[in-house]
Amino acid sequence: MTTTEPTGSTGTAPKPTTRPTTKPRPAPETAPEAAARTPAEALAAAREHLLALQSPEGWWKGELQTNVTMDAEDLLLREFLGVRTADDTREAARWIRSQQAADGTWSTFHGGPSDLSTTVEAYVALRLAGDAPDEPHMARASAYVRARGGVPETRVFTRFWLAMFGEWSWGDLPVLPPEMMFLPRWFPLNVYDFACWARQTIVPLTVVGSLRPVRPLPFGLPELRAGRAARPSGRRGLPGWDEAFRALDRTLHVYERRPVRGLREAALRRAAEWIIARQEADGCWGGIQPPWVYSLIALHLLGYRNDHPIMKRGLEGLERFTIRDGKGRRLEACQSPVWDTVLAMNALADAGVPGDDPAQRRAAAWVLGEEIHGPGDWSVRRPGLPPGGWAFEFDNDVYPDTDDTAEAVLALDRVGHPDAEPAIERAVRWMAGMASKDGGFAAFDADNTRELCRRLPFCDFGEVIDPPSADVTAHVVEALARRGMADSRTAKRAVVWLLKAQERDGSWFGRWGANHVYGTGAVVPALIAAGVRPEKPAIRRAVRWLERHQRADGGWGEDLRSYDDPGWIGRGASTPSQTAWALLALLAAGERGPAVDRGVRWLVEHQRPDGTWDEDHFTGTGFPGDFYINYHLYRLVFPVSALGRYVLET
Secondary structure: OOOOOOOOOOOOOOOOOOOOOOOOOOOOOOOOOHHHOOHHHHHHHHHHHHHHOOOOOOOOOOOEEOOOHHHHHHHHHHHHHOOOOHHHHHHHHHHHHHOOOOOOOOEOOOOOOEOHHHHHHHHHHHHHOOOOOOOHHHHHHHHHHHHOOEHHHOOHHHHHHHHHOOOOOHHHOOOOOHHHHHOOOOOOOOHHHOOHHHHHHHHHHHHHHHHOOOOOOOOOOHHHEOOOOOOOOOOOOOOOHHHHHHHHHHHHHHHHHOOOHHHHHHHHHHHHHHHHHOEOOOOOEOOEHHHHHHHHHHHHHOOOOOOOHHHHHHHHHHHHOEEEEOOEEEEOOEOOHHHHHHHHHHHHHHOOOOOOOHHHHHHHHHHHHOOOOOOOHHHHOOOOOOOOOEOOOOOOOOOOEHHHHHHHHHHHHHHOOOOHHHHHHHHHHHHHHOOOOOOOOOOOOOOEOOHHHHHOOOOOOOOOOEOOOHHHHHHHHHHHHHOOOOOOHHHHHHHHHHHHHOOOOOOOOOOOEOOHHHHHHHHHHHHHHOOOOOOOHHHHHHHHHHHHOOOOOOOOOOOHHHHOOHHHOOOOOOOHHHHHHHHHHHHHOOOOOHHHHHHHHHHHHOOOOOOOOOOOOOOEEEEOOOEEEEEOOHHHHHHHHHHHHHHHHO
């Protein structure tokens, strides 16, 4: 395989959009109260609830909840494109208001601290909805913004939006010129040095930033200004490099005033071609909000009318990510049907549902239909690797990932669908071929580790590279072990990587889930599956760490602030998903003592009568320190797995 540029999926039909009901099924009249249930009864109730959520096509999908910047930026996008409606605005504003804290601010996760950029974007969206600056909830928000330094202290993305509406100067924003599209793939800071989510966002933003549109809002925002200059952007940490990149940014600002005309026009064409090639079948870009909205804006500025098929498909696709209910209108930042489905399949297998059960067969058939058969951006670093594996979304064919693929391999191998074996073999070959040079595995790319990308003044919006992580590597190891490949060179190198990555306190960092509880909950079962014996020091240290961080109520929890403040590591309110992660690790390590019994008791006592659990806290991670997720199915699938292994293996 030598193709390195995806051809896109725009010629195929999008996947079905039927949603299963998200309302919990009424508990049977004879069901005992949750607090009086035995672990086996709790397992049975949870298993039945999970089965009831399966769609007729075979998949599961829980809501993927993030923060109100998704909804604020959706309204700003629609205002910019001239397609904002009164109904959409009213319902989105109702949701945004419902998420405002008593002090007038908004945060990036439930129970989290106030966030300046989120508050500014939510405030502007509510101004679009007609909320007056002197209304109490608005006055509280603007007072907070001014006290924190005002708009100049917000992230680059927020100021980018405000610049498009004339509320910030384009000249005061960092520059990324579209000419970067011509950088060869071996050259530092070429687009493939960035993680897939970052490159998909940066490319359209180079277009928007070079064209510098201004479409004034019907109001000004003087109440959000505190008179400070813009803070230096970018991440800190490499002495000398920060100043070097600021000097480069000053040079690029000079170039922006008089770009080479022919080169600029060619760069814009190249960027447009790159963007269009990556639109998925359902109209999205990467299945995630940031590149989606910026790609629509970039193409619009390049002359693509709203009724152009590409634009029309993109705008219509947003409807699929829109939830409307009694709380208002809100957008999912992305969707997780493949991930949710394979996790549900594995949970049901842990709960004793046989592989030939109709629910498992339907799920397996649907998953097999989602296999990726073509190249994507991953091919740039692995041009000779045949495709295989799975992505996260309904339509995300350009970006399969090793994490979904590992869980799909585990699920399909356990179900034993008659048509699964060839797909599993292709997936294992692709997954193993995505190992990075150090033996670890990242989610979307191999060897995507260039630290310089983090230093660009433009990149203050979250993680912009995709290095190997413990949780992803662990899932790959577990899948390889399931396939009898624990003694393969790939698996052995990954195990060594995991052992080296263990923290001094005995835990593992969790890149895609919160946080050390997630990492440890993933790594311990993987090491055991790969042949590391429970009495080995690495396992014993992990067990002691989990036991030390069990809460007095018997559960486990870790606040998302642990990504920024080590004092929060292993600390937080008990949650069903995190308690289940800890139990999965302890059970894999052979523990059957008081810590396990107390954790199981916590799950049983906190189960709802209908068999599921409440979980307001976010336990998923998009960008550590910046963007977090509440996967609504986590509260169910992981407790089912933990209770299943506890009940059926003891």
